[in-house]
Amino acid sequence: MSPGSRHASRSPSRTGPPGQPVARADLLPAFSACLLRLHELARHGQPAQWLQVALQEFHGLLPFTSAWWGENSGAVGPQPAHNWQHGSLGLPPSFADEWNALSSVDSFGQGSMARLGQVCRDSGDADDPPAVAAFVRRHGLHHAMAVTLELPVSGLMFFVSLYRPAGQPAFSDDEALLFGLYLQHLRQHWSDVVQDTLRQSLVGDARQMALCQPDGRLLYLGADLARALQQAHPGWRGTQLPAALLARLTGGGSALRLGRQSLAVSACGELLALHLGRPGGPGQDLSPREREAALLYASGVTYKAIARQLGLSPATVRTYLRTVYSSLGVRHKVELAQALGLSHR
Known part of the structure; x- marks a missing residue:
């Protein structure tokens, strides 16, 4: 997390991961296999552990000691950058709160958010403010590598940071190249997983x-x-x-x-x-079931499909929709979509 020798990665030059490195001739096949597993995970994985499992898969190709990921907002005026949602491997639950308290002086984090899509790396804490240096040492973040990307579906920034403690090798150029490529796929698959999961129960923005x-x-x-x-x-x-x-x-x-x-x-x-x-706005007095049925119907789902999804009879769905139309004062599906904030559909 320290600013020290922070730099953006450009081209590969050295061998792969430490410990049990993937031979350079085997690197592309191994990376391809990793992407295929990621694709399969996106189709069948459980959302609750999806990012954790996806990064554990990547660990087999690029070893790291700990990892942190989530959604951040950047600094706006006097408000510092903030982490709103996170997950981690090998780090305590308090990690996000600790970082939020330091975000205004963490040059590494600020640099990653300022260079969206680029892999940022750093080693050491010699030039850090005392609070950041203590944070780095406390959690074994001597070597850090991070990518921050836009997550259009949420309106926030999506990031993943990998860490190794002192005594282990710094992240190499080859590792940075693989990490940057993998994160592009990871971000897209995670966005799809989120939207597909939300559509199971709610429709909207x-x-x-x-x-x-x-x-x-x-x-x-x-x-x-x-x-x-x-x-x-x-x-x-x-x-x-x-x-x-x-x-x-x-x-x-x-x-x-x-x-x-x-x-x-x-x-x-x-x-x-x-x-x-x-x-x-309109629709504030709708019951949760009425609103669910209305959102699904406005997005093009049929009576029967709504009934199956909500565990209702088609007649009950029709009753809900009649109530919704009356409550919102709408006459047809286009007006319903507009009243529910789905006018873009």
């Missing part, structure tokens, strides 16, 4: 949605919902749903208020999907 574990740990967070959570729960720092909101969810709430807005909550397999409603 992914920037207004989130996916979380039953215990509130965030797996995906859209920028609009992040801002709404922060406004409704001052002091909320991300990575996990606010405790007060989680208590309402575990208490059985499925249609909640979030400040002036509504928050629809639906089961999404083993996860919870959250969808932010528009402030003061």
Whole structure:
């Protein structure tokens, strides 16, 4: 995480990973096999552990001691960069909160966010501020390699950082090249996994949605919902749903208020999907089931398909939609889509 000898990678020059390096002649076949496994994981993997498993697969090609990934927002005026959602391998749960407290003085993190799509590397902590140097030593981050990419589906930045402690080799040019290429595929597959998972229970703008574990740990967070959570729960720092909101969810709430807005909550397999409603807009008084049926119908799903997906009879779906049309004052599907904020469809 230190700024020291930070640099962006350009071309390969040395051999592969330390420990049990992949011979250079075998590097491309091994990388191709890794990408094929990533593709298979995108088709059949579970969203809750998807990124963790994807990076463990990459570890077989490029060894590292620890890893951190998630979604960040960059510095805006006096507000420093902030991590809103994260996962990790070999790091403690407090890691994100520790980094958030240091983000304004972490030159390595700032540099990665300023050079989107580039692989940034660094070794050592000699030139770091004392708090950052202590953070680096405490967590064994002597050698760092990171890529930050735009995540259009969320409106935030997606990043992955890999680390090795002192005493292990720095990340090589070849490793940086492989990492940069792998992250392009990883970002695209993760974006597809998120959108496919959200479509199982909710339809709408992914920037207004989130996916979380039953215990509130965030797996995906859209920028609009992040801002709404922060406004409704001052002091909320991300990575996990606010405790007060989680208590309402575990208490059985499925249609909640979030400040002036509504928050629809639906089961999404083993996860919870959250969808932010528009402030003061139409549809605030719809029940969660009515809203789910309306969103699906407005996006082109048939009565029968909606009934199967929601576990209802087609007659019940028709009743829900009649109520929705009356509540929103709409006459046809185009007006319904507009009223629900889906006018782009």
